[in-house]
Amino acid sequence: MSQRKAVVLLSGGLDSTTVLAIAKSQGYEPYALSFRYGQRHVVELEAAKRVAQAQGIAQHVVCDIDLRTFGGSALTSETDVPKHDSAEELAAEEIPVTYVPARNTIFLSFALAFAEVVGAADIFIGVNALDYSGYPDCRPEYIEAYETMANLATRAGVEGARLKIHAPLISMTKADIVRAGTELGVDYSLTLSCYDPDESGRSCGHCDSCLLRIRGFQEAGASDPVAYQAA
Numbered sequence: 001m002s003q004r005k006a007v008v009l010l011s012g013g014l015d016s017t018t019v020l021a022i023a024k025s026q027g028y029e030p031y032a033l034s035f036r037y038g039q040r041h042v043v044e045l046e047a048a049k050r051v052a053q054a055q056g057i058a059q060h061v062v063c064d065i066d067l068r069t070f071g072g073s074a075l076t077s078e079t080d081v082p083k084h085d086s087a088e089e090l091a092a093e094e095i096p097v098t099y100v101p102a103r104n105t106i107f108l109s110f111a112l113a114f115a116e117v118v119g120a121a122d123i124f125i126g127v128n129a130l131d132y133s134g135y136p137d138c139r140p141e142y143i144e145a146y147e148t149m150a151n152l153a154t155r156a157g158v159e160g161a162r163l164k165i166h167a168p169l170i171s172m173t174k175a176d177i178v179r180a181g182t183e184l185g186v187d188y189s190l191t192l193s194c195y196d197p198d199e200s201g202r203s204c205g206h207c208d209s210c211l212l213r214i215r216g217f218q219e220a221g222a223s224d225p226v227a228y229q230a231a
Contacts, residue, residue, distance in 0.1 A: 003027060003028060003029035004028050004120075004121070004122065005028065005029050005030075005031060005115075005118055005119055005121075005122070006023050006028035006030055006115075006120050006122040006123065006124055006166075007030075007031050007032075007033055007111045007114050007118070007120050007122070007123045007124070008020045008023050008030045008031070008032050008033070008123075008124040008125075009032075009033055009034075009107055009108075009111055009123070009124065009125045009126065010032040010033065010048050010051065010052060010060070011044055011047075011048060011126070012034070012044040012045060012046070012047030012049075012050070012190075012191060012192050013044065013047070013191055013192060013193040014177065014178070014181070014188060014191050014193050014213055015126035015127075015177060016048075016125075016126040017181065017186055017191050018126065018169065018177050018178075018180060018184070018186055019124050019125065019126040019169060020032065020051065020052075020055055020124070021181055021184040021185070021186050022124070022168050022180070023124045023166070024055060024184075025184055028124075030057045031057065031058055031060075031061070031114065031120065032048070032052045032057045032059070032060040032061070033063065033107075033111055033114055034048040034060065034061070034062045034063070035062070035063050035064075035065060035107060035110070036062055036065075037065050037066065037067045037100075037103075037106075038065075038066045038068035038076050039075050039076060039100075040074075040081075040195075040196070041075065041195055041196065041197055043192060043197055043201050044192050045062060046192075046201070047191050047192035048062075050190040051190050051191060054187055054190055059118075063110055067100060067101075067103070067106075072100070072101045073097060073098060073100040073101065074096075074097040074195070075195060076100055079097055081097075081098060081195045081196040081207050082096060082097060082098065082207065082208065083196075083204065083206035083207060084206055084207075084208070084211060085206070087211040087212055087214070087215040094134070095134050095135065095136065098195055098207070098209075099135050102137070104125070104127065104135075104137035104138070104142070105137060105146070107125075108123065108125065108146055108150075108165070111123045111125075112150055112153070112154055112163070115156070115163065116154055116155065116156050121156065121161050121163055121164060122163070122166060123163065123164070123165050123166065124166045124167075124168070125143070125166070125167055126167075126169055127139075127142075127143065127167050127169065127170060128169045128172060128177070129170050129171060130172065130173050130174075140167070140170055140171075143165050143167045143170065146165055147163065147164065150163045150165065173216065173219070174212050174213065174215060174217075174219070174220075175216045175218075175219035175220040176220075177216060178217055178220040178222055179220050179222075182220070182222060188224070188225055188226070189226060192226065193209045193210060193213045193226075194207060194209060194210050195207040195209050195210075198229055200227075202226075202227045202228060202229045203226055203227065203228045203229065204228070204229055205229060210228075
């Protein structure tokens, strides 16, 4: 009996890498989808390639789109990436300038097309509604609404092959995610979460993503294997 196919959005970060391992553990044959979208931390794509190779996925597609056309985010413009001393400072912020307008909606649209082409009825995304930066497209109600739309907007959905958007990390803390990935044998040394790494790929240690990652490993009682820049 052949495995069920699933498209997995893979950035090369901690969350998406864990989701890829979860999809595999649930018996899916993963097809990974990454984006070169004009992000300043394009080195993450090297991490995504490392992760895809290590997990032996069926196909890894890197899609080129350019969200710098619109800007509106510190990740797609020359705006400085905010830095903080601790993760506790993040809770008081409104939606930060690292939010990329409509990014998950855009990415999921491409994932829908990819899923229809390869014959997958399942899409996995690593959004998280607890330890995250307050992005509106990481909430459970967003995922539910998108799944409803997907089944109205695709031939597969209309013909009865109902599409499912999986967000297995949605209610997990970063520590929970680290523990889950570790149990599945994820090699987190291959990943990159930083919004502002240096040319050698070392993480800054002070952007939102780094601080949440660092706290997650600390609370999980685990050692983060990636390299950080000197303070």
